[in-house]
Each structure stands twice: as C-alpha cells, then as structure tokens.
Amino acid sequence: MIKKIALVSMVLLTAIQANESYGTVNGVPITEEEVTSTLGQSGMNLSSLPPEMKNRVLDMVVDRKLLTQEALKSGIENTKEYKTQLEAMKRDLALDLWLRKEMKNIEDNITKEQLQDEYKKNKNLYTTPKQLKARHILVKGEDEAKALIKELDSAKDKQAKFIELAKSKSTGPSGKDGGDLGWFEPKMMVPEFSEAADKLKKGEYTKTPVKTQFGYHIIMLDDKKEAGVKPFDSVKEQIKNNLAGKKFEEFMKKKTKELRDTAKIELKK
Numbered sequence: 001m002i003k004k005i006a007l008v009s010m011v012l013l014t015a016i017q018a019n020e021s022y023g024t025v026n027g028v029p030i031t032e033e034e035v036t037s038t039l040g041q042s043g044m045n046l047s048s049l050p051p052e053m054k055n056r057v058l059d060m061v062v063d064r065k066l067l068t069q070e071a072l073k074s075g076i077e078n079t080k081e082y083k084t085q086l087e088a089m090k091r092d093l094a095l096d097l098w099l100r101k102e103m104k105n106i107e108d109n110i111t112k113e114q115l116q117d118e119y120k121k122n123k124n125l126y127t128t129p130k131q132l133k134a135r136h137i138l139v140k141g142e143d144e145a146k147a148l149i150k151e152l153d154s155a156k157d158k159q160a161k162f163i164e165l166a167k168s169k170s171t172g173p174s175g176k177d178g179g180d181l182g183w184f185e186p187k188m189m190v191p192e193f194s195e196a197a198d199k200l201k202k203g204e205y206t207k208t209p210v211k212t213q214f215g216y217h218i219i220m221l222d223d224k225k226e227a228g229v230k231p232f233d234s235v236k237e238q239i240k241n242n243l244a245g246k247k248f249e250e251f252m253k254k255k256t257k258e259l260r261d262t263a264k265i266e267l268k269k
Helices: 002-012 032-042 051-073 080-108 112-121 142-154 158-169 173-177 191-199 232-262
Strands: 131-139 180-184 210-212 215-225
Touching: 032 051, 080 232, 112 232, 131 142, 131 158, 131 173, 131 191, 142 158, 142 215, 158 173, 158 215, 173 180, 180 215, 191 210, 191 215
Parallel strands: none
Antiparallel strands: 131 180, 131 215, 210 215
16 A cells, blocks of 8 residues: 555656756656656666666656657546546545655654653663674584693683684584684574583683584683663664554544544445
C-alpha cells in the first residue's frame, strides 16, 4: 500500500520536478523523476555516469517521453478507464499526504522528557552484549597442547610467542592470523570455549587445554567488553521513531473508531 501511494505521489507531482538542464522533448522538459525512474534502484546519479552511459539513459527517457506524448495525443485522458484510475490515484495521494502530515505532527510533539522516560522504561531494548576479543591455538592432542602451554610459560613476550605458535602449530583457520578471532559474543562459540575465555583477564591464557568437539584449544584473551546500556544520545532517534510509531498506531485506531462510530456504513455480504 505504501509503495503504491509513493508511486502515485511521484506520478502526480512530476510537473513540479521539471529540470530543463536534462533537455526537452517537443518543448516539454525532462523531469528529475523520469531520469530517476529510468536509473531504477541502482542508486547512481546521472551526472556521475560516463558520457556513453549518460547518453544511453537519456535516450531511454526520450523514448518513453515520446511514447507518453503519443498516448496523450490518442485521447486516452478522455476514456472512462483513465478518469477512474486518475480519481483513485488522487484519493490515494490525498490519504498519503494526510498520513504523512499526521505522522509529522506526532513526531514534532514528542518531548525530550518523553524520550528519556521511554529510555528508562525500556533499557533492555538498548543494551550492548558482552563481547570478547581472543585468539587461540587449536591442536588435535592434549599432550601437544600441554607442551605448547609450557613454551608459553617460559616465553618473555607471551603474546608474541602465542602468535608465533598459532601460525606454526594451530590447525584452525585463524592460525595464519596468529589465532586472532576478533570480537565475538560468547554465545557465538561452543560453550566450553566461551566459558574458558570469559574467565580470563586481559592478557591471560588458559593454563590447561580446553577440549571441544574440534580438538584442544589454548586461548588468550586480548580484551573484554562487559554488557551495558547504550547512552541515551546514541539511541535517541531510534527511541523517537519507535515512540512515534506506537503513537501513530494508537492515533489511527482511535481515529478509525471515531469515523466508524459516526459513519453510515452499509455492507453487502
């Protein structure tokens, strides 16, 4: 419904968007909407296209405009079908503009206090989950994993040694990157791995091999972000959109009921 109304709006407001810089066809300016419609969903801008492609797009616009002019010359505007559909499009446009006006009115009347109150009541909607940043060495056997831990224990620069061993010994795909797994939420990993990683402090590594379905891991924690609530300012617009949506839905239900209560409706079922 919304897409249809948006299309109706573009069709009926085409004359407002005339831009003679694109040229004319039989004296009629090519409009911005005609060019945008031809470019489709590509998101491209006509001025940014190479000359050959730009000319191709304009040629397509010209062809369509010529056909449109021919259709108008044929007297199609005088047909019953045309007039019926035009009236329907006008009604859709009227509804679309009215709905937008009411939505804007609701948005404009939302206060900062209302936003802050909504934020306080629904903080669970604006949280950031716990995240871990870790690297690991994965090997098949427990004895091999224990031997690598001993090497780490005797190393002066433990992180550098960990990276070296991950590159040379790890069978996991992250081995080539020094075992780096980047940031991840604990639930993204198998439970045994997540639990062991979460118990570590920054810079620590597991002193005993961690067994999972993939083999034996040695895990080093590079960093940790605890779960928290996003600052109000960072989610203010999101809250406003959500609140406006709820208020608009309430408004529509109330308005529809009021109209139904005072309308004469006769349905044939």
